[in-house]
Amino acid sequence: MNVGIICEYNPFHLGHRKQIVRIREDFGADSGVVCAMSGNFVQRGHPAIFDKMRRAEAAVRCGADLVLELPAPVCLSSAEGFAMGGVSILSRLCDGLCFGAETADAEALSAASQALLSEDFSPLLRERLATGKSFPAARQAALTAMGLPGSLLETPNNILAVEYCKAILAQGSPMKPLPIRREGSYHAQTPDAANPSASSLRLQLEQGADISPYLPIEAARCFENAPIHTLQAGERAVLYRLRTMTEAEFAALPFGSEGLWRKLMHAARQEANLEAVAAAVKSKRYTRTRIDRMILCACLGITQAQMEAEAPYVRVLAFNDRGRKILKAVKKQGFFRNAGEPVDHPYQDLERRWENLYPLFRVDAPGVPGGNLRERLFYPPKFTNP
Amino acid sequence: MNVGIICEYNPFHLGHRKQIVRIREDFGADSGVVCAMSGNFVQRGHPAIFDKMRRAEAAVRCGADLVLELPAPVCLSSAEGFAMGGVSILSRLCDGLCFGAETADAEALSAASQALLSEDFSPLLRERLATGKSFPAARQAALTAMGLPGSLLETPNNILAVEYCKAILAQGSPMKPLPIRREGSYHAQTPDAANPSASSLRLQLEQGADISPYLPIEAARCFENAPIHTLQAGERAVLYRLRTMTEAEFAALPFGSEGLWRKLMHAARQEANLEAVAAAVKSKRYTRTRIDRMILCACLGITQAQMEAEAPYVRVLAFNDRGRKILKAVKKQGFFRNAGEPVDHPYQDLERRWENLYPLFRVDAPGVPGGNLRERLFYPPKFTNP
Structure with missing residues (x-):
C-alpha cells in the first residue's frame, strides 16, 4: 500500500x-x-x-x-x-x-465533507455570511444547520482534514482518508x-x-x-514589488475579490512596511493569512489565473x-x-x-x-x- | 548677477x-x-x-x-x-x-572644451579607443594629439568643469563659466x-x-x-528588480551599449549580491560608476529613451x-x-x-x-x- x-x-x-x-x-x-x-x-x-x-x-x-x-x-x-x-x-x-x-473519526470527517459539498450547503452559508460573520464562523453555523456537528470545524487540523476529504470526494480519488x-x-x-x-x-x-x-x-x-529564511529578511524586496505594481497587476492577484486588491493597492502606496500594509488591509472579514498569501503572490508574480491553472x-x-x-x-x-x-x-x-x-x-x-x-x-x- | x-x-x-x-x-x-x-x-x-x-x-x-x-x-x-x-x-x-x-584657468578649460567639441576630435578619440584604452585615457591622449594639455583631464573636478564648458558652448548658453x-x-x-x-x-x-x-x-x-540612506540598505529591493527583469527590459537600459546590458543580465541571474553583480560586469573598458548607475536605473525603471528625453x-x-x-x-x-x-x-x-x-x-x-x-x-x- x-x-x-x-x-x-x-x-x-x-x-x-x-x-x-x-x-x-x-x-x-x-x-x-x-x-x-x-x-x-x-x-x-x-x-x-x-x-x-x-x-x-x-x-x-x-x-x-x-x-x-x-x-x-x-x-x-x-x-x-x-x-x-x-x-x-x-x-x-x-x-x-x-x-x-x-479527531481520528473518518466517518465524521467524511459526513461533514459530503455536507459541505452538497447543493443545500451554499445557500445556508450565504445566509450566515450575510449577517457579517467571518467565513470560518459562517461555515460552522451552516454545518450545524444541516444537523451535523459544526464544532468539528473549530480546530485547525480538522478544518484541513475536511478539506482533504472534500478533495478526495470531489475528484473521485482512489485514496482512502x-x-x-x-x-x-x-x-x-x-x-x-x-x-x-x-x-x-x-x-x-x-x-x-x-x-x-x-x-x-x-x-x-x-x-x-x-x-x-524569513519574510522579514526579504521585506524590502516585497515592498519594492508592492510599490511598483500597476493597478492592473493588483487587480489580477488571487484573493483580491470584493475590492480586497484595491485595499491592498492603497495600503502598499501609503504604508512604510509589510506589517503596516497587512494591518491596513486586515478586517474581521479577511484572515491575516489570506492577506499574507496575497502579498507573497504579488511578490512572486502569481495571478488568479495562474492559481487556478x-x-x-x-x-x-x-x-x-x-x-x-x-x-x-x-x-x-x-x-x-x-x-x-x-x-x-x-x-x-x-x-x-x-x-x-x-x-x-x-x-x-x-x-x-x-x-x-x-x-x-x-x-x-x-x-x-x- | x-x-x-x-x-x-x-x-x-x-x-x-x-x-x-x-x-x-x-x-x-x-x-x-x-x-x-x-x-x-x-x-x-x-x-x-x-x-x-x-x-x-x-x-x-x-x-x-x-x-x-x-x-x-x-x-x-x-x-x-x-x-x-x-x-x-x-x-x-x-x-x-x-x-x-x-584649475581656475577659464581660458584653458574653454580651449579644451572647444577642442573636444570640434570635428577633428572624434576620429582621434576613436583611434585611441581602438587600441584598447579606457575612455578617460583615450580622451586625454586625443586632446594631447590636438596640441592641448591632455593632463587637464586627469583630475575629477577638471573633467566635470570641461563638461560644463562644453555644455555652455553646445547650448549657446548665456552663462559665463x-x-x-x-x-x-x-x-x-x-x-x-x-x-x-x-x-x-x-x-x-x-x-x-x-x-x-x-x-x-x-x-x-x-x-x-x-x-x-545607502545602497546597501536597499540591496534586496534592487536585487528583486534585477532578478525579475525581462531581456527586453535589460536591453532598454541606458549605458547598455556594446552588449553591456547582456553582461548585466547574466550577472544578475547568477550572482548573490550587488557587489558580486557589479564585479562580474566590471572590466577595464567600463568604470564601476557606469555600472552602478546602470543598476540604479534598472531599479528605478529609467530607460535609455527616458534618459534622452x-x-x-x-x-x-x-x-x-x-x-x-x-x-x-x-x-x-x-x-x-x-x-x-x-x-x-x-x-x-x-x-x-x-x-x-x-x-x-x-x-x-x-x-x-x-x-x-x-x-x-x-x-x-x-x-x-x-
Missing part, C-alpha cells in the same frame, strides 16, 4: 517522523510513504525556513520514500486549494491519504518535547536557538548550518529505492520531473522566477538566484552502493 | 558654503545664487544620504537663494549628460555658472577640517559618527536625526525671498513647479515611482512611500514674518 502525506515539513521534526512510523505500524512495514511537500514558499504566505531540497532530504532520511514538490500556486492557495492540489498529485500514486486531525489523532498544539509558541509544533521551532530558529532536541538526528544533520508537471525532490520504484510505474506519463531537469514549457519560467526570489529571504545575506535549480534530487548514497 | 551652481550637496558641508560666500565676494553681496541639485538619487549611482528636501533646506539656510531639483535621469547620466542637464536648467535663470576645479580653484581632496576618506569631502562625510555617517564639526551649524541642524518640468525644492523673485520672472512659463505640486503629465508617474522607492534605501527601517511628495517646498519663516 502506498500512503500519501500532504505536508510542509517547515521544518521536519519528531512529530513528522512519528506519523511515518505510525503508517508503517498500521499498514505494514513495506508500505510506501509518498510526501507532497510545499516547496520554498508555504501556506501561511511566508518563505519556508529551510529550502525545499534540504527539507526533502530530511524527510527521506527519516523514513519517507518519495518527496514531490507542491507547486507554489498550490502552496499559496486557500486551505481548499491546497488540499485539492495535494490530493490531485498524490492520487496518481497512492491508495490512502494520511493526515493528522483533532486515513486520519490519525494529532497530539500537541499545532501553533504552540514553546516546543513540546514529544510533539513540537513547527511554528514553535521556527521561532526558536529565528532567535538563534538550537532545535536539534526536537528533530530526528538525521534531520538535524540536514539542517546543520543551513541558512534560514493546474501545474503541467510536478518536481521530484528526493527518493530512496522504494520511492524510485513507486515513481517508475507512472514516470512514462511525463508528469513527474526531476528537480533541476529542464522542461520545455512556459511554466518553467515561473518556476525560475520563484527560485530566483527565494534566496532574497535568506536571513544572513542574499543567496545566489536559483540556488536550488542547480541541485540534483536527493538519493541516499547507501542505496547506490549496497 | 545670478550665479548658478550644479551640485549634489550629499551632504551640504563647510566647503559648499565657502563657495557660496566666495560668489558673493566676487560678484557682489546682492548676487543671486541658484542651485541645480541632485534629488534623491545621485551621480555615482547611489541614493542620496539625506533626502532632497532636507538637503535643499540646508542649502538655503546656508546662503543659497533657490534650489531646483535635477531630474533623476539627469543625475544618473554620464558626466556629460549631468552637465548638459544642469546647464540647460540654469541657463533659464543665470548669467554665470560657478564650479570648483583643480566661473571656475574657482577647489581645495582639498574630492574623495578623501577622512574629512579635512577646512575642506571636507562629501564622500568622507558619508563614510562617517555610515559609521554613526558625528559630522557636525564639518558642517555649517544651520546645515547640521537640518540633518539632525534625519534618517540616512528632456524633463517636461523641474521641481523647486527651496527658496528665500530673493530666490522667489528670481523665479517669478520666468514662472509663467510653467517649467518650474513647486515640490509636491500635482502636474497633469505622464512624467509625474515616473517621479512618483522614484519617490516611492527612495525610502526603501533608508538604513534604520523602510520609510513611507513618497514621503517627500507630501512635503512643501522650504521657505524660511524669518522671511515670511519680517
Whole structure:
C-alpha cells in the first residue's frame, strides 16, 4: 500500500517522523510513504525556513520514500486549494491519504465533507455570511444547520482534514482518508518535547536557538548550518514589488475579490512596511493569512489565473529505492520531473522566477538566484552502493 | 548677477558654503545664487544620504537663494549628460555658472572644451579607443594629439568643469563659466577640517559618527536625526528588480551599449549580491560608476529613451525671498513647479515611482512611500514674518 502525506515539513521534526512510523505500524512495514511537500514558499504566505531540497532530504532520511514538490500556486492557495492540489498529485500514486486531525473519526470527517459539498450547503452559508460573520464562523453555523456537528470545524487540523476529504470526494480519488489523532498544539509558541509544533521551532530558529532536541538526528544533520529564511529578511524586496505594481497587476492577484486588491493597492502606496500594509488591509472579514498569501503572490508574480491553472508537471525532490520504484510505474506519463531537469514549457519560467526570489529571504545575506535549480534530487548514497 | 551652481550637496558641508560666500565676494553681496541639485538619487549611482528636501533646506539656510531639483535621469547620466542637464536648467535663470576645479584657468578649460567639441576630435578619440584604452585615457591622449594639455583631464573636478564648458558652448548658453580653484581632496576618506569631502562625510555617517564639526551649524541642524540612506540598505529591493527583469527590459537600459546590458543580465541571474553583480560586469573598458548607475536605473525603471528625453518640468525644492523673485520672472512659463505640486503629465508617474522607492534605501527601517511628495517646498519663516 502506498500512503500519501500532504505536508510542509517547515521544518521536519519528531512529530513528522512519528506519523511515518505510525503508517508503517498500521499498514505494514513495506508500505510506501509518498510526501507532497510545499516547496520554498508555504501556506501561511511566508518563505519556508529551510529550502525545499534540504527539507526533502530530511524527510527521506527519516523514513519517507518519495518527496514531490507542491507547486507554489498550490502552496499559496486557500486551505481548499491546497488540499485539492495535494490530493490531485498524490492520487496518481497512492491508495490512502494520511493526515493528522483533532479527531481520528473518518466517518465524521467524511459526513461533514459530503455536507459541505452538497447543493443545500451554499445557500445556508450565504445566509450566515450575510449577517457579517467571518467565513470560518459562517461555515460552522451552516454545518450545524444541516444537523451535523459544526464544532468539528473549530480546530485547525480538522478544518484541513475536511478539506482533504472534500478533495478526495470531489475528484473521485482512489485514496482512502486515513486520519490519525494529532497530539500537541499545532501553533504552540514553546516546543513540546514529544510533539513540537513547527511554528514553535521556527521561532526558536529565528532567535538563534538550537532545535536539534526536537528533530530526528538525521534531520538535524540536514539542517546543520543551513541558512534560514524569513519574510522579514526579504521585506524590502516585497515592498519594492508592492510599490511598483500597476493597478492592473493588483487587480489580477488571487484573493483580491470584493475590492480586497484595491485595499491592498492603497495600503502598499501609503504604508512604510509589510506589517503596516497587512494591518491596513486586515478586517474581521479577511484572515491575516489570506492577506499574507496575497502579498507573497504579488511578490512572486502569481495571478488568479495562474492559481487556478493546474501545474503541467510536478518536481521530484528526493527518493530512496522504494520511492524510485513507486515513481517508475507512472514516470512514462511525463508528469513527474526531476528537480533541476529542464522542461520545455512556459511554466518553467515561473518556476525560475520563484527560485530566483527565494534566496532574497535568506536571513544572513542574499543567496545566489536559483540556488536550488542547480541541485540534483536527493538519493541516499547507501542505496547506490549496497 | 545670478550665479548658478550644479551640485549634489550629499551632504551640504563647510566647503559648499565657502563657495557660496566666495560668489558673493566676487560678484557682489546682492548676487543671486541658484542651485541645480541632485534629488534623491545621485551621480555615482547611489541614493542620496539625506533626502532632497532636507538637503535643499540646508542649502538655503546656508546662503543659497533657490534650489531646483535635477531630474533623476539627469543625475544618473554620464558626466556629460549631468552637465548638459544642469546647464540647460540654469541657463533659464543665470548669467554665470560657478564650479570648483583643480584649475581656475577659464581660458584653458574653454580651449579644451572647444577642442573636444570640434570635428577633428572624434576620429582621434576613436583611434585611441581602438587600441584598447579606457575612455578617460583615450580622451586625454586625443586632446594631447590636438596640441592641448591632455593632463587637464586627469583630475575629477577638471573633467566635470570641461563638461560644463562644453555644455555652455553646445547650448549657446548665456552663462559665463566661473571656475574657482577647489581645495582639498574630492574623495578623501577622512574629512579635512577646512575642506571636507562629501564622500568622507558619508563614510562617517555610515559609521554613526558625528559630522557636525564639518558642517555649517544651520546645515547640521537640518540633518539632525534625519534618517540616512545607502545602497546597501536597499540591496534586496534592487536585487528583486534585477532578478525579475525581462531581456527586453535589460536591453532598454541606458549605458547598455556594446552588449553591456547582456553582461548585466547574466550577472544578475547568477550572482548573490550587488557587489558580486557589479564585479562580474566590471572590466577595464567600463568604470564601476557606469555600472552602478546602470543598476540604479534598472531599479528605478529609467530607460535609455527616458534618459534622452528632456524633463517636461523641474521641481523647486527651496527658496528665500530673493530666490522667489528670481523665479517669478520666468514662472509663467510653467517649467518650474513647486515640490509636491500635482502636474497633469505622464512624467509625474515616473517621479512618483522614484519617490516611492527612495525610502526603501533608508538604513534604520523602510520609510513611507513618497514621503517627500507630501512635503512643501522650504521657505524660511524669518522671511515670511519680517
